[in-house]
Amino acid sequence: MDFITGGNDQEQGREGDILTKDERYARTREYIGIVKKIWTTHEPFDHEGGHYRFHDFVSDVFPVQQPRPNVSFGGSSPAAYAAGGAGARHLPLILASALPFAAGAKAILGLL
Numbered sequence: 887m888d889f890i891t892g893g894n895d896q897e898q899g900r901e902g903d904i905l906t907k908d909e910r911y912a913r914t915r916e917y918i919g920i921v922k923k924i925w926t927t928h929e930p931f932d933h934e935g936g937h938y939r940f941h942d943f944v945s946d947v948f949p950v951q952q953p954r955p956n957v958s959f960g961g962s963s964p965a966a967y968a969a970g971g972a973g974a975r976h977l978p979l980i981l982a983s984a985l986p987f988a989a990g991a992k993a994i995l996g997l998l
Contacts, residue, residue: 889918889959891969908965913937915969918959925954 891914892898895906905913916935923931930944949955959970 887955887957889914889957889970891961891966907963911961911963911965911969914959918957918969922954925949 891907891910892903898905898910903910913936916937920933920935920938923933924943924945925948928944928948930942932941933939933943959966961967961970
């Protein structure tokens with residue numbers, strides 16, 4: 887499964903999503919945390935975040951892969967790295983856009 891934050895601000899705005907790219911990455915970060923909890927929690931829980939709020943949520947559907955499916959996330963800005971889980975907080979795979987070798991190496995080292 888790949889988590890997608892969206893395109894540029896103009897493209898997203900055409901579909902009613904008026905958040906900036908960095909704000910959308912923050913929303914994606916919150917969403918990833920919620921989904922991981924849904925996939926691994928069998929008890930009702932509440933969530934009060936900057937983008938999502940709900941109470942007494944419980945799922946009766948869980949992934950076959952345990953503890954959860956393999957996931958990926960794309961981006962190469964600091965906000966993207968934070969959303970995708972710098973230091974592997976959230977995801978085992980972050981797909982970065984094509985960067986020159988030196989810039990790519992610096993970005994990867996910054997995640998470790």
